[in-house]
Amino acid sequence: xxxxxxxxxxxxxxxxxxxxxxxxxxxxxxxxxxxxxxxxxxxxxxxxxxxxxxxxxxxxxxxxxxxxxxxxxxxxxxxxxxxxxxxxxxxxxxxxxxxxxxxxxxxxxxxxxxxxxxxxxxxxxxxxxxxxxxxxxxxxxxxxxxxxxxxxxxxxxxxxxxxxxxxxxxxxxxxxxxxxxxxxxxxxxxxxxxxxxxxxxxxxxxxxxxxxxxxxxx
Numbered sequence: 687x688x689x690x691x692x693x694x695x696x697x698x699x700x701x702x703x704x705x706x707x708x709x710x711x712x713x714x715x716x717x718x719x720x721x722x723x724x725x726x727x728x729x730x731x732x733x734x735x736x737x738x739x740x741x742x743x744x745x746x747x748x749x750x751x752x753x754x755x756x757x758x759x760x761x762x763x764x765x766x767x768x769x770x771x772x773x774x775x776x777x778x779x780x781x782x783x784x785x786x787x788x789x790x791x792x793x794x795x796x797x798x799x800x801x802x803x804x805x806x807x808x809x810x811x812x813x814x815x816x817x818x819x820x821x822x823x824x825x826x827x828x829x830x831x832x833x834x835x836x837x838x839x840x841x842x843x844x845x846x847x848x849x850x851x852x853x854x855x856x857x858x859x860x861x862x863x864x865x866x867x868x869x870x871x872x873x874x875x876x877x878x879x880x881x882x883x884x885x886x887x888x889x890x891x892x893x894x895x896x897x898x899x900x901x902x903x904x
Contacts, residue, residue: 707864708878709730709732713727713882740868741835741836741867743835743866749860749861750809750860751860752857753879757819758848758852760788760789772788773790793834794827803828804827809821810825843860848883854886855884857880861875
């Protein structure tokens with residue numbers, strides 16, 4: 687293999703790694719005062735490839751799709767349409783007191799009644815059902831600015847609240863677009879998964895039994 691080809695491949699690999707600011711999704715789990723379970727889903731970033739003095743800026747999330755399980759999201763706001771109560775809009779008719787108990791998406795890391803700027807794309811209206819998030823749904827910052835700048839290495843994407851009785855494992859694919867601040871070139875790393883929920887007791891027992899069986903075989 688000639689030296690030019692090797693060095694060219696090395697340069698491409700380095701360039702790919704240097705643009706890898708987004709590293710995947712994670713979810714923080716909190717038990718609320720009413721016994722419901724709150725998950726905050728974050729997009730995580732590192733500083734690889736980030737020019738000095740610049741920041742990562744989140745633009746939109748798209749193509750949300752269930753991989754396995756059922757989301758079982760609980761909504762506490764008062765928006766009603768087509769027989770459904772609640773919406774994924776972070777600031778729609780929900781009081782500050784109810785916000786921690788509501789499920790919503792955000793493109794700015796915020797969930798306030800003003801200034802949050804998150805818009806939902808048509809994927810949320812599958813058959814007119816405003817609560818549906820599993821039809822390739824996406825959301826974006828309708829008022830881009832400093833609010834969608836990544837801080838602390840991560841950006842809040844969604845809050846999903848579930849009842850304790852419906853906190854089984856749920857996994858979904860989600861894609862995002864982001865950029866370097868003061869530039870116009872979007873970066874789209876592709877689809878990544880996030881998971882919320884805890885395994886059912888029976889599933890944990892089976893997993894333990896499988897591990898014990900594996901040790902016996904060895």
